[in-house]
Amino acid sequence: QSALTQPPSASGSPGQSVTISCTGTSSDVGGYNYVSWYQQHPGKAPKLMIYEVTQRPSGIPDRFSGSKSGNTASLTVSGLQPEDEADYYCLSYAGANNLGVFGTGTKVTVL
Amino acid sequence: EVQLLESGGGLVQPGGSLRLSCAASGFTFSSNAMSWVRQAPGKGLLWVSAITATGITTYYADSVKGRFTISRDNSKNMVFLQMNGLRADDTAVYFCARGGSSGRLDYWGQGTLVTVSP
Numbered sequence: 001q002s003a004l005t006q007p008p009s010a011s012g013s014p015g016q017s018v019t020i021s022c023t024g025t026s027s028d029v030g031g032y033n034y035v036s037w038y039q040q041h042p043g044k045a046p047k048l049m050i051y052e053v054t055q056r057p058s059g060i061p062d063r064f065s066g067s068k069s070g071n072t073a074s075l076t077v078s079g080l081q082p083e084d085e086a087d088y089y090c091l092s093y094a095g096a097n098n099l100g101v102f103g104t105g106t107k108v109t110v111l
Numbered sequence: 112e113v114q115l116l117e118s119g120g121g122l123v124q125p126g127g128s129l130r131l132s133c134a135a136s137g138f139t140f141s142s143n144a145m146s147w148v149r150q151a152p153g154k155g156l157l158w159v160s161a162i163t164a165t166g167i168t169t170y171y172a173d174s175v176k177g178r179f180t181i182s183r184d185n186s187k188n189m190v191f192l193q194m195n196g197l198r199a200d201d202t203a204v205y206f207c208a209r210g211g212s213s214g215r216l217d218y219w220g221q222g223t224l225v226t227v228s229p
Binding site for chain 2 (some may be wrong): 001034035036038040044045046047048050052057077089091092093096097098099100101102103104105
């Protein structure tokens, strides 16, 4: 399985929105509604932000939202805040008997 | 409170072995799949291995298949990763995470560093 494709970087000013794409194939992103997103600050463990494409775990602000169209999933962070500056990774289920596949990661900078 | 605490990392020579452990608490361990995810220095995440709640089914990344073995002890709330035939490109921080192949890795440990070097 090849890594899902994410843009290396994205940025926005405080209060603005940023959207990160995650492109796979019909064998992963396009084939199932099991895409999750993780936020990782430097030196820290990843944190689950979105699961099953659109679902937010308890405690995650509604500024974070997910969507999917075809083979591309997206994470939108609205009302950017300084603490949103981090690396973001998508992860997609890739079928029975397979481990999921992570995206290449996107560094979000709050200007 | 869910807690995952990894241990067992360290410096090992190429071809050597290490056994990582992850102690879980704060949830019903025997009802949850568990996974190991690694991150090489400055690189992205790679899902290394997963094991179902019962331990019957295991999954591995192609890059570690045949060298790494995941296991669990539900009586002790622990999951393990036995790593044999280690190579320089196995150097990474190894994270233990709750969740399995569906991809909802909802809790993560802080990671343990494995360095493979002569």
